[in-house]
Amino acid sequence: MDVKLRGTALREDDFRSGKVLAAEWRGKIDYRWDAGVAIGQFLNALKEGRLLGRKCHGCGRTTIPPRMFCEKCFRRSDEWVVLKDTGRVNTFSVSFVNWDASRRTTPQVPAVIEIDGASPGMGILHLIGDVGTTLEEVLAKVRVGLPVQAVWKPPEQRQGEITDILHFRPL
Amino acid sequence: MQKVAVLGAGMTRFVRRSLETGRELCWEAASAALEDAGLTLEDIDCVVLTSAPDAFDGVHMKTEYLLDGAGAKGKPMVRPYVGGGSGVMAANAGWYHVASGRFRTCLVVAEERMSPTQPHPQGAFNAIYDQFTERPLGVNLLWIFSLEMMRYMQVYDIPLETIAKVAVKNKRNALGHPASQLGAELTVEEVLKSEVMAYPVMRLMVSPVTDGAVALVLANEKFARRKGRKHVWVEGVGWALDTSYWTNRDLCYPEYVEKAALAAYKMAGITNPREEIHVAEPYDPFAYKELHHLEGLQLADKGQAPRLLEQGFWDRDTTTGIPASPSGGLLGVGNPIAAAALMKVAEIYWQLSGKAGERQVRRNVKRGLAQAWGDLMQVGTVIILGV
Numbered sequence: 001m002d003v004k005l006r007g008t009a010l011r012e013d014d015f016r017s018g019k020v021l022a023a024e025w026r027g028k029i030d031y032r033w034d035a036g037v038a039i040g041q042f043l044n045a046l047k048e049g050r051l052l053g054r055k056c057h058g059c060g061r062t063t064i065p066p067r068m069f070c071e072k073c074f075r076r077s078d079e080w081v082v083l084k085d086t087g088r089v090n091t092f093s094v095s096f097v098n099w100d101a102s103r104r105t106t107p108q109v110p111a112v113i114e115i116d117g118a119s120p121g122m123g124i125l126h127l128i129g130d131v132g133t134t135l136e137e138v139l140a141k142v143r144v145g146l147p148v149q150a151v152w153k154p155p156e157q158r159q160g161e162i163t164d165i166l167h168f169r170p171l
Numbered sequence: 172m173q174k175v176a177v178l179g180a181g182m183t184r185f186v187r188r189s190l191e192t193g194r195e196l197c198w199e200a201a202s203a204a205l206e207d208a209g210l211t212l213e214d215i216d217c218v219v220l221t222s223a224p225d226a227f228d229g230v231h232m233k234t235e236y237l238l239d240g241a242g243a244k245g246k247p248m249v250r251p252y253v254g255g256g257s258g259v260m261a262a263n264a265g266w267y268h269v270a271s272g273r274f275r276t277c278l279v280v281a282e283e284r285m286s287p288t289q290p291h292p293q294g295a296f297n298a299i300y301d302q303f304t305e306r307p308l309g310v311n312l313l314w315i316f317s318l319e320m321m322r323y324m325q326v327y328d329i330p331l332e333t334i335a336k337v338a339v340k341n342k343r344n345a346l347g348h349p350a351s352q353l354g355a356e357l358t359v360e361e362v363l364k365s366e367v368m369a370y371p372v373m374r375l376m377v378s379p380v381t382d383g384a385v386a387l388v389l390a391n392e393k394f395a396r397r398k399g400r401k402h403v404w405v406e407g408v409g410w411a412l413d414t415s416y417w418t419n420r421d422l423c424y425p426e427y428v429e430k431a432a433l434a435a436y437k438m439a440g441i442t443n444p445r446e447e448i449h450v451a452e453p454y455d456p457f458a459y460k461e462l463h464h465l466e467g468l469q470l471a472d473k474g475q476a477p478r479l480l481e482q483g484f485w486d487r488d489t490t491t492g493i494p495a496s497p498s499g500g501l502l503g504v505g506n507p508i509a510a511a512a513l514m515k516v517a518e519i520y521w522q523l524s525g526k527a528g529e530r531q532v533r534r535n536v537k538r539g540l541a542q543a544w545g546d547l548m549q550v551g552t553v554i555i556l557g558v
Contacts, residue, residue, distance in 0.1 A: 093372075112322075139370075
């Protein structure tokens with residue numbers, strides 16, 4: 001590589017201590033979204049303890065999360081289908097990191113869960129709960145293919161949010 | 172359609188935190204590429220400039236902020252943006268600007284500064300998740316990678332030890348790269364014993380947070396011939412995006428990479444990529460990703476890239492295999508997102524023109540490819556260069 005290299009690595013200390021001048025700005029922006037047509041109905045059904053999918057008569061797929069159009073056939077989807085609140089673990093992870101890269105002492109177990117009653121491979125992201133507090137414990141209890149069921153909040157506490165399901169638990 | 176040549180490349184050091192601002196990094200990379208090509212800014216007809224999410228730098232419409240450093244003042248400039256796939260997409264966009272016949276030359280610049288985000292740039296990624304069905308769960312970026320890696324390992328029965336070997340290989344390759352941030356001689360055990368971040372992802376299997384910029388100069392055949400040097404040509408480009416409903420896809424195989432690669436192979440007249448591609452720079456933000464992408468690129472059968480890794484097929488000094496990430500990749504050189512992918516294109520240019528120095532692969536190379544990937548595991552961008 002007969003190209004002159006440019007660019008200067010800054011020492012973290014020099015940056016933090018103010019030896020190198022820096023500017024700071026805290027952006028504060030709030031958003032509020034209406035849930036839309038498909039997800040609006042989906043969230044409403046969560047309040048009633050039901051998972052809704054959406055069926056397309058073109059390809060025959062029942063999808064979750066539901067959408068009012070089929071991205072495969074590119075046509076309007078046709079009907080609502082009530083799915084079960086059970087499914088199988090498609091894949092999972094044991095996470096010790098928070099959103100800001102700070103560390104957790106007890107892990108979260110996010111998973112893609114294929115929902116029973118939807119077409120094969122149709123999963124949603126959620127958490128698996130009550131499966132241990134160490135990596136070893138979780139790996140002993142959770143595997144790809146594991147049947148699971150939703151653990152719902154009590155009806156009076158449900159808000160029409162994805163967190164109306166607390167987590168999924170092994171069946 | 173005009174033939175398009177790569178006339179030069181330049182890059183800055185890849186570092187955790189640069190003293191230079193984004194504009195200054197762009198200037199350093201762009202001016203180095205022009206020097207390498209033996210051109211001045213007057214020779215440049217248009218600029219393609221890219222950078223990944225604006226949120227990293229906290230600057231709205233970041234490429235407008237950067238354009239003075241990238242030589243774009245008063246010129247036609249555009250930002251192609253497909254997340255992590257942007258670096259290769261910028262080279263592809265540079266290609267169509269020139270191939271169309273509308274411009275003789277194009278300066279392609281990719282910049283990323285991840286260091287300004289506080290406390291850590293990972294937070295800026297959370298907005299890629301669905302705001303109704305995913306974000307309320309307390310998401311973080313590592314989730315999607317660890318979920319995809321777990322699925323890949325399960326479906327094809329791949330041991331963690333094998334995936335750790337990608338990190339060992341790429342960080343070792345990066346020792347030969349003068350711009351590298353994380354070149355290192357590591358053992359598989361050290362990788363496996365590093366901190367579990369989101370199992371099966373461990374810290375030494377993850378690319379770092381990096382600042383840096385890279386630039387390329389492209390020109391049409393008539394202009395390139397006038398410069399009278401050994402030419403590296405753009406032979407194929409391809410890109411494709413898959414559905415954003417990522418939980419509805421089987422994450423074990425990147426179909427979007429396959430689609431992008433097949434389009435690029437078709438354009439290049441390649442029918443047997445395993446024979447006709449001699450060196451590859453697959454996108455490797457995580458160790459498993461390199462293997463996953465080599466399969467999507469059709470350079471290995473599904474689930475077989477790990478087996479080939481064990482045989483040394485992807486090593487830089489292979490004489491019978493295909494060297495993969497001879498630069499050291501994102502795992503070794505560093506990962507200033509958009510710039511990292513353009514670094515991969517620059518590496519193929521350096522390899523094909525015999526300018527890769529310590530990193531020069533041992534086998535004779537006439538054609539190579541660079542590939543990038545991005546967003547919710549849904550973007551594939553591919554470019555094929557040849558001499």
